[in-house]
Ligand code: 8DG
């Protein structure tokens with residue numbers, strides 16, 4: 001009902017993140033876009049929008065301006081700002097953040113072609129981002145992630161049937177297309193108490209090596225996190241794949257966190273705090289009267305986490321906010 005508002009708010013959010021580097025404004029625009037996207041009636045004025053949680057005076061004024069003139073002065077100015085456009089373009093390359101993009105633009109590098117001619121200014125990750133620039137812009141169809149998942153499961157189970165895998169992110173929330181593949185993996189012997197660092201490093205290396213049929217590049221690999229590229233077949237596009245190795249005690253908190261959406265996570269964390277708990281990607285802990293979090297609460301399912309903080313269970317598909 002309010003897709004046009006969401007569209008300009010998202011564009012303003014991107015501008016604040018990449019060009020102004022103002023994370024507060026970025027969050028404010030994203031939050032407003034999110035509440036408007038789930039609002040089931042058409043908003044007819046800024047005043048009406050202001051009644052929604054997350055829409056303040058300034059955003060309400062922009063909605064009025066858009067309703068009255070069909071455009072936004074601020075966005076027009078941004079569109080006409082060559083430097084801002086160049087920064088936005090370069091941040092679309094995986095591995096190039098707002099700071100690097102601004103530095104490149106200052107040095108006269110403003111297009112993808114300029115990057116091709118100045119590879120010496122890019123690090124390993126940015127070179128991979130450039131190599132797959134077009135592929136990484138493409139969304140991944142659900143059916144393709146299903147095929148990748150099947151393949152990965154087959155390979156990992158062959159290695160050791162005790163591994164447990166979940167592909168999280170938008171895929172787990174049931175989306176028909178995803179930006180990347182967020183995979184979590186755990187094993188009963190991989191515990192907080194075990195020599196996590198050494199054990200994890202070996203395990204992760206072995207896992208990635210076993211996936212060599214589909215993994216084509218490594219951006220980074222540490223003791224618990226692999227960031228890289230996979231390709232289902234030569235006919236498919238290259239896809240961003242992250243693999244996180246999670247200690248089994250933390251698996252459910254990690255699954256919850258990496259399933260998202262990020263807005264859902266924020267709401268759930270805020271609810272946890274109201275109930276006297278602190279929740280993050282690792283643990284759920286009670287906050288005592290002193291304000292100091294206690295020991296991690298043992299968790300054996302995602303449902304457990306919802307139960308402890310007295311929050312009605314939401315299936316992954318219901319977390320798309
Ligand atoms: P997409 O890839 O299809 O675009 O969507 P996504 O799967 O929802 O987003 P993502 O960027 O891949 O992040 C995966 C989940 O991780 C996200 O749904 C929620 C969680 N997450 C946060 N905050 C952040 C953050 O700052 N960075 C990342 N990478 N993930 C985050 O809650």
Ligand code: CA
Nearest residue numbers: 169170180182
């Ligand atoms: Ca994702």
Ligand code: CA
Nearest residue numbers: 180181182242
């Ligand atoms: Ca991701």
